[in-house]
Amino acid sequence: MRQDNFKMVAKTLHGFEDLLEDELKRLGAMDIRKGTRNVTFRGDKGFMYKANLCLRTAIKILKPIKYFKIKNEQDLYDQVYNMHWDKYLTHEQTFAIDATVASEQFTHSQFIALKTKDAIADKFRNTQGKRPNVDIKFPTLRIHVHIQNNDCSISLDSSGGSLHKRGYKTATNIAPINEVLAAGLVMLSGWDGQSDLLDPMCGSGTIAIEAAMIACNIPPNINRKEFGFEKWQDWDVDLFEKIEESALKKIREFHHDIYGYDKAPSAVQKAKDNVRNANLEDYIKIRRADFFETKKETEGKLHILFNPPYGERLHIDMENFYADIGDTLKQGYSATDAWFITSNLEALKFVGLRPSRKIKVFNGKLESRLVKYEMYAGSKKAKFQKKNTDD
Known part of the structure; x- marks a missing residue:
C-alpha cells in the first residue's frame, strides 16, 4: 500500500x-x-x-x-x-x-x-x-x-461547509430541497440522461440543476467558493488545479432537454437565477405553469421527478392535491416514468395509481418514500392484450 x-x-x-x-x-x-x-x-x-x-x-x-x-x-x-x-x-x-x-x-x-x-x-x-x-x-x-x-x-x-452547498444557489423558495438529496433522487430514479426530464413543481430549480450536472458529468461542486482543505498547511494549489482540469475534461454533451415548471412567479425567477449561476441555461428551461393544467409536450419517453409539498411547511388540501397528481399523470402524461418524494405516506392513497416502486429515503429527519408510477402509451391492459395477440 x-x-x-x-x-x-x-x-x-x-x-x-x-x-x-x-x-x-x-x-x-x-x-x-x-x-x-x-x-x-x-x-x-x-x-x-x-x-x-x-x-x-x-x-x-x-x-x-x-x-x-x-x-x-x-x-x-x-x-x-x-x-x-x-x-x-x-x-x-x-x-x-x-x-x-x-x-x-x-x-x-x-x-x-x-x-x-x-x-x-x-x-x-x-x-x-x-x-x-x-x-x-x-x-x-x-x-x-x-x-x-x-x-x-x-x-x-476537509470540506469545510457541508458539500450540499454547491455554490450555485443564491435564492431558495419556502421549502427548498437539499442539493445532495436532489442528486441522490435523480440517481435512485435511474435517469441516465437518455430522455427529457421534467420537474413539474421545481421550486428553486435544484432537481433540474442536479439532473443537468449528472447528464453532462459536471463536477457537482465546481461552483463552490472554497473547501476546508484550502486553509490547511499542506494545501497544494497546483495539484488541485490539475484535479479540477482533469474533471472538467470529462464533461460530456447532453442531447435532450430538462424542464422545470412552477406556478409561483417568485419560484420561477429564483429557479432561473440558480440555473444561470450554475451555467446551465443551455440545458434547462424554466417556465411558469400549473402542472395540473399541463400535458406532455415532448415526443418519446419522458422522465418526471419532483418534490411536491408535504404539508409540513406548506399548507394544502392533501387529499385533493394528490388526487390531482394522479389525474394529471393519467390524462396528460403517457409514455412517462413519474417519480416523486413524499413524507406524507397517507396521501399516497389518493393518487389513484399503483406505484411500481417505493424506495425509503429521508428528507431531513422526515422518513419519506420515493415512489415511481409508470404511465404507458395507451392503457397497460391494452398494451398487454396487444402483446398477447402478437404472440
Whole structure:
C-alpha cells in the first residue's frame, strides 16, 4: 500500500450509502467500506481533493488523524491535549469543533465539543503563550469529534461547509430541497440522461440543476467558493488545479432537454437565477405553469421527478392535491416514468395509481418514500392484450 494514502470518511444521508459507495468506486477509491450514513475509503491528497469536487451524494469528507478509547471526559481532554496541534494550526488562526456522540456514557455533544476546544486552547497557551480563537462560521480548521460507545476519533473536516452547498444557489423558495438529496433522487430514479426530464413543481430549480450536472458529468461542486482543505498547511494549489482540469475534461454533451415548471412567479425567477449561476441555461428551461393544467409536450419517453409539498411547511388540501397528481399523470402524461418524494405516506392513497416502486429515503429527519408510477402509451391492459395477440 502506498505510504501517501490515508483513510477518509465520506458522510452521507441515511439511505444513500449504496449510491456513495458506487460513486467512490467509479472515482477510483481504495479499500471502500460502507457504514451507516458514511462510507470509509483510502486515497491520497489529490484523491481527497477529487472526492470533494466530484462526489454528488457526500455531505463531508473527513480525514481521521487520531483514534483512542476514553472512559470519561478527562480522558478525552488528556488525549486531545497530547496531540501535536501545531502540525495543523497556528495560534494566529481559528478553529471550530463539531461533535457527534452515540454512547450511553457520553450523551452531550456540545459538552464534548467544549472539552475538545479547551484541550486545544490550553495546549497552545501552555506551549506558545497564545491560543487560537474559535470561529464557528469561517474557521481556518474545522475539527470533528466522533464518539461511539468508548471509541473516539478526531478528524479534520476537509470540506469545510457541508458539500450540499454547491455554490450555485443564491435564492431558495419556502421549502427548498437539499442539493445532495436532489442528486441522490435523480440517481435512485435511474435517469441516465437518455430522455427529457421534467420537474413539474421545481421550486428553486435544484432537481433540474442536479439532473443537468449528472447528464453532462459536471463536477457537482465546481461552483463552490472554497473547501476546508484550502486553509490547511499542506494545501497544494497546483495539484488541485490539475484535479479540477482533469474533471472538467470529462464533461460530456447532453442531447435532450430538462424542464422545470412552477406556478409561483417568485419560484420561477429564483429557479432561473440558480440555473444561470450554475451555467446551465443551455440545458434547462424554466417556465411558469400549473402542472395540473399541463400535458406532455415532448415526443418519446419522458422522465418526471419532483418534490411536491408535504404539508409540513406548506399548507394544502392533501387529499385533493394528490388526487390531482394522479389525474394529471393519467390524462396528460403517457409514455412517462413519474417519480416523486413524499413524507406524507397517507396521501399516497389518493393518487389513484399503483406505484411500481417505493424506495425509503429521508428528507431531513422526515422518513419519506420515493415512489415511481409508470404511465404507458395507451392503457397497460391494452398494451398487454396487444402483446398477447402478437404472440
